[in-house]
Amino acid sequence: MNLTRIGVFYDGNYFTHVSNYYNYVHDRKSRLSLSGIHRYITERLAFLEENEVERCKIVESHFYKGRIVASEASEKGNQLYFDRVFDDILSYEGVTAHYQPVKGIVNSRSADKGLNLQMAVDILDLAYNDKLDVVALIGADGDYTAIVNKLNSLGIRVMLISWDFEFTNDDGKRMTTKTSQDLIKSVSYPILMHDRIEEGLEDDDESIQNIFVLPPPDQREERQPRESRTFDSTSVDNSDAKPGEVHESEILSLKTGYGFIQFQPNNLFFHHSNLTNADFNDLYEGDAVKFIVEENDKGELVAKEVELMV
Template sequence: MNQMNSPLIRIGVFYDGNYFLKISDYYYFQHDRKARISLEGLHEFIRHQVAEEEDVDVRLSQIIDAHFFRGRLSATEARDKDRLFHDRLLDDILMNMGISTHYMPLKTRDGRLQEKGIDVWLSLEALELAIHKSFDVVVLIAGDSDYAPLIKKLNTVGTRVMLLNWDFKYTDFKGENRVTRASQQLLDQATYPVQMHEIIDQGLSTGDELVESMFVNTPEPVAYPTVKPVRPTGPTAAGPVGTVGISTIKNLKNGFGFVVMPPNNLFFSYADMAEGDFNELREGDWVEFTVGRNHRDEDCARNVRKVEAPEMDENDEYDPQDEHEHESADSPERL
C-alpha cells in the first residue's frame, strides 16, 4: 500500500473535445442540474478519484499536463453561425486552466461537417507524452472504441488508464433518440473505468461537495453588451436583418425556441442569447431580439434577451398565439 512518502502520482488528462462538450450540453439542457461541467471542478474530482484508486493521499495525486482535442469551424464559418464568441470563450477557459488546445479543421463530407483524425492525433500525443513525461495515470475523457489501441499501448509502457465515461439517452429537438455510451472495449481495457453518470447523480442527491463543484454555478457570459432600446408599446414586426423587435416566446425545447412573429416564427438557440440564462426562459416571456439570417438564409432571432411586457394599448387585440402562427415555421428543420 502506498504511504505518504511515496512518489508523486503524475496524471495526464486528455479530452476528446467533441465528446466532452456533448456531455456538458447534456447537463446544461437535458439533466435536472441545468448547468455546464466546470473544468476546474472536474480536475479536482480527477485528483481525488486517482488518489482513491492509487491508494495515496490526494496531495500526492497531481495533474501535471492536460490536453484538449477538437475539430473546429473556420473563422468565416464560425462567424456565419454566430459561434466565434463561444469558441473564444472556450479558448479562454482552457487557457486559464493551463489546458493545451489542439484543433483540426472540420471537413465537409456529403454536405455535412465532420470531424476526422482527432482520435489518431490524441492517441499519438498521449502515448508520446506518457513516455516522455512518465505519466503514472492517463485520464481519458472519451467514449469511442477507436481509443482502444491507445489504452493497450499505454498499458505496455506501465501507464494506468482511468476512463471517465457517461451512459445516458434523451430525445433531441428533432425528436430523435440520442444515446451516449462508452465503448465496451474501452471499459474492459481501462485500468480504472469510472461511471460518471452514476457518481454525479448519487452525489447530487446527497449534496456531495466534490460533485457539486463539478458544475458551473454562474450564468454564461453574453456575446453582446446590453443596450437599452426605445421601448415599444406592443409587438413589433420583423423587418430587414438588423431590425430590433420585441415579442413573446412560443415554444421552448432543449436548447432552442421560437419567437412569435407571424407569419414565420423566428428560431433562436441558447447561443443567440444576448444576456441571461436560456434555461430561465419560459414560454410566454417577452423578449427583445435582432432579426438575423441563418445558414439556410432564413430569418431568425439573434441577440435575444428577456424584457418586461410592454404596455399594451387598450384597443390592441394582438394575441401571440393567434391564427397567424404557422406550425410549419416551428419545425426544428428550420435549423
C-alpha cells in the same frame, strides 16, 4: 510514496456535448467545470491507488476539438467571442488546446478521426518518454480502445471519465449517448460519471457539486426579467413561409434545452444550439426573437440562427 503523474486528455467535442447537456437539459442547469473535473480526478485516483491526494499531480492536460473556421464563426453572432472566452478558461486551468479547423459540421466523423489520431500520438509520445503514470481520458469512443491497450502494455493505468444519457437534438429527435463497452473493459479505472453525479447531487456531495461551474439552481440569485421588444405575433399568418426567410416573432414556450416560437399556422421548434447572441437559460417566454426558417430532415419548418431582440 512516489508521486503519481497524471495526464488528462479531453475529447473536446465530446466534453462540449456533455457540458451542453448538463447546462441546457439536465436539472442542474450548469456547465462542467474544468478545475472541478481535475480535482475530482486527483481525489478519486488517490482513493483508488491508496495514495495521498498531495502525491497525485496532473502534470499534462490537453484538449482536442474541431472548431469551425474563423470566416464561418464570424457569421454566427458572438461565436468568435465565445471561442475566445473558452480559450481563456483553458489557459487559466493550464490546459493546452489543440484545434482542427473544420468547415460545416464541427462534430463530423472525419474531424473526430483526425483529432483522435493526434491525441493518440501525443499520449504515446509522453508514455514512451516515461512522463506519465496514469492517463485520465475524457471520452467515450471505442476508437480509443487501441491506445488504451497499448498503454496497458507499457504499464500505464488509464482512468476513463464518461457519461451516458439521452437528449433531444436540434431536429427534435431523441438521441442516445453511450460509452463503448470495449473501452470500458479495457481501462483500469472506468468512472461512469452520470451515475456518480446523480448520486452525488442527491446526497449533496461536495466533490460532485464542485464539478459544475454554478451553484445549485435553488442557491442562485433569482433572475430578473428584462424589458424586451414584444409584439402580437398571433395575428400573422405565415402559411407561405419558405426556407431561408428571416422572420420575427416571440418565444411561446421553453422546455429542457429547446423551445417553440410563435409562428402561425404551426409553431416553430428551436434548439439551444441555434441561439446566436444569448444563453438558453437566460431566455423568457414572451421574448422577441429574429430567426431564419429552415427545413429539418422530415421537411418540417424549424427556426435556426435565433437571435434575441432587446
